[in-house]
Amino acid sequence: MVNIFNNMNLQEQISRIQSMMGVNESKSKKEFLFSYLDKNGFDLTPIKKFLSIEDNDWSQYIKEYLGDDYEKVVGDDVKNLVENFTECNGDVFGLEFVSIFFGGGTWQDTSYSINIRINPESPVLETIDLGEWEDVLTLFGQIEECVENYLNDIIYNKYGAVNYHTLVQVG
Numbered sequence: 001m002v003n004i005f006n007n008m009n010l011q012e013q014i015s016r017i018q019s020m021m022g023v024n025e026s027k028s029k030k031e032f033l034f035s036y037l038d039k040n041g042f043d044l045t046p047i048k049k050f051l052s053i054e055d056n057d058w059s060q061y062i063k064e065y066l067g068d069d070y071e072k073v074v075g076d077d078v079k080n081l082v083e084n085f086t087e088c089n090g091d092v093f094g095l096e097f098v099s100i101f102f103g104g105g106t107w108q109d110t111s112y113s114i115n116i117r118i119n120p121e122s123p124v125l126e127t128i129d130l131g132e133w134e135d136v137l138t139l140f141g142q143i144e145e146c147v148e149n150y151l152n153d154i155i156y157n158k159y160g161a162v163n164y165h166t167l168v169q170v171g
Contacts, residue, residue, distance in 0.1 A: 029053055030061050037065055042158050059110040059160030066159075074112065074161045075100045078151060082116055088146030091127075091139075094119035095147070095168075104164065113165035116147065120170055140168040 029051045036047055048058050063070045079097040086092060098115040118125070118140075128135040144166040151163040 029057075030064075033061055034065055046157070048157070055160075059162075062160040063110055070110075070159075071100075071102050074102075074155060074159050077158070078112070078114060078155060078163075081151060081154060082114070082147065085147060085150055088150070089142065091124040091143065091146075093122035093124045093143065095143075098169075102161075110160055111162045111164045113167070114147075114151075114163065115167045115169065117169050118143065125170075143168050 033047065033051060033053070053061065066073050078100055082095050082097045085095060096117040096119065098117055100112050100114050102112045103109055104111055104113065124139065124143075128139050130136060147166045147168075148163045151166075155161050155163065
């Protein structure tokens with residue numbers, strides 16, 4: 001797919017998107033965003049950046065757009081991403097999504113925490129002594145950090161939801 005935006009500055013990109021969508025200047029950022037999402041869905045185009053939407057506004061706009069489906073849509077995407085995330089910093093593992101809980105973090109209703117299991121046959125577990133509690137905690141902490149960073153890079157940019165805590169347990 002050819003990226004038509006490569007050689008344009010940001011203002012040209014915004015104008016191009018607006019003209020492609022038939023948006024007039026009088027529409028608010030939220031109206032423009034909702035119209036864009038209606039036509040394009042949640043692609044990874046950096047529309048938040050194009051529209052200069054602040055972080056908290058982005059979260060609330062997406063939550064409003066999805067309405068009662070917000071937690072289900074985000075949860076389904078998180079589950080899919082977690083279960084297909086198999087490597088970080090050279091460590092190879094298999095993860096299983098267990099649960100997601102919304103609320104609590106710095107952005108309350110758009111923050112979430114997750115519980116995940118690591119497959120006991122994951123190759124990374126062969127690299128540590130499971131009898132050494134400190135080694136296990138260090139490894140799980142590294143995996144938790146990798147998962148949080150991975151999810152926040154994707155889920156936040158897509159839905160405005162922030163992963164503020166991940167808990168890994170052996171399955």
